[in-house]
Amino acid sequence: MDELAQDGFKSLMGNELATLWRSLIESRIGMVLPARQHQLFEQRIVKNMAQYALDATSYYQLVCKDKAEWQRLAESLVVHETSFFRHTPSFELVEQYLVKANKSVKLWSVGCSTGEEAWSLAMLGDRFAMYGYEVLATDISQQVLLTAKEGVYLARKAEQIPARFRSGYGTALGQHYWQIAEHLKSNVFFRQFNLMNVVGLPFRKLDIIYCQNVLIYFKKFDRRDILNALVKCLDIGGILVLGPGEVLEWRHPQLKKIEWSGTLAYEKVCI
Ligand SMILES: C[S@@+](CC[C@H](N)C(=O)[O-])C[C@H]1O[C@@H](n2cnc3c(N)ncnc32)[C@H](O)[C@@H]1O
Incomplete structure (x- = not known):
């Protein structure tokens, strides 16, 4: 051809x-x-x-x-494919960060699609963040954000949630659906946000930025600019969790790579 x-x-x-x-x-x-x-x-x-x-x-x-x-x-x-607890090692890393946190934790799900990633982070926050937590979740698509806010999913999607979380954080809705527990909703904030507007990023002093399966669609230089902007949004000691293999040839002087098997993650160590 x-x-x-x-x-x-x-x-x-x-x-x-x-x-x-x-x-x-x-x-x-x-x-x-x-x-x-x-x-x-x-x-x-x-x-x-x-x-x-x-x-x-x-x-x-x-x-x-x-x-x-x-x-x-x-x-x-835009591609909206996503699932609950999509990348297990990355969520395990977040879990251990939350267990050790000695303050309220601010998390950001970047490119949250229909919300499964944000709700997964909220379940971890609710279970392990002793001093409280908030999840900010953003996407460019208004359509997916409506689904995300509603928090109702096909029952077979909810089966991806580990059993230790499923029962406490949602209930069956009829035969085919599953809905997120009301009490999680007050800690999760969905907003429309285009990552191409990084210059005006309104988020500051975040503790965990979770950004997976989003940057792969961007050009190399846009990807670099977005990553540099994400680092600015992190508090010292905060972590940036990317998809393994998604970002090559990028270094940042304020970051130290976290050695956690199967993940690509960095801690902000200075400003
Ligand atoms: C494949 S989904 C990934 C969802 C989730 N992060 C995951 O890993 O399962 C990619 C999401 O990024 C969003 N996206 C694409 N371009 C974007 C942009 N310029 N700004 C914000 N979100 C964007 C899409 O709308 C889509 O929902």
Whole structure:
């Protein structure tokens, strides 16, 4: 298959417009659209163009200036796959940090998707943080945040929660669903936040930043800028928990690598 045929963008719109779409997506959400998604993306654009009776160029111009249309398109681009306690060793590391904490702990789930990661952190906080905890959970997608806040999941998703947490932190809702316990909800705050706005990051003195399966979609330099900004948000002694293998060739003078098997995590040791 030649390069042109593989690239849905080019076959529909020609090189120039394809390049414009790519840079719009990269500059707004940092995402480098994987080749396998090109055709899907193209189909969505064609559908939207037909809906508004616009040609390719006019639809591109509409997306550039209309915030709501951009958000609708962006929702369809991002990958939301997630699960409770997705990466066991990382959650074990968080658990031991919480056990040792001698103050209230502030955690951030970065790119929280439908909330499973944030609720998993909250279960650990509730069980092990002796002086209290708060979980901030952010994502660019408004749709996933609605699900996250509601805290209702398919019962088979809840089976991923270790048995020692499942019964205390949720209940069955009918035959097919499971809902998060009400008492966890007052400690978890979901907000829409685009990681491309790192310059204005409003979060400070956090103790645990949990950022997995998000940065893999970003360009190398955006990834570096975001990581550097995340470090600024950490308190001294706080930890940054990344996905193993997700970040290569990045060092930061304020961080020390934590030796915890199967994880990629750092402690902030100075400012
Ligand atoms: C694959 S999910 C990962 C969910 C969770 N962290 C996990 O590891 O299971 C990636 C999430 O990152 C979010 N995301 C992608 N680009 C983003 C951006 N620029 N700002 C904030 N969130 C973003 C997506 O909406 C999606 O929900």
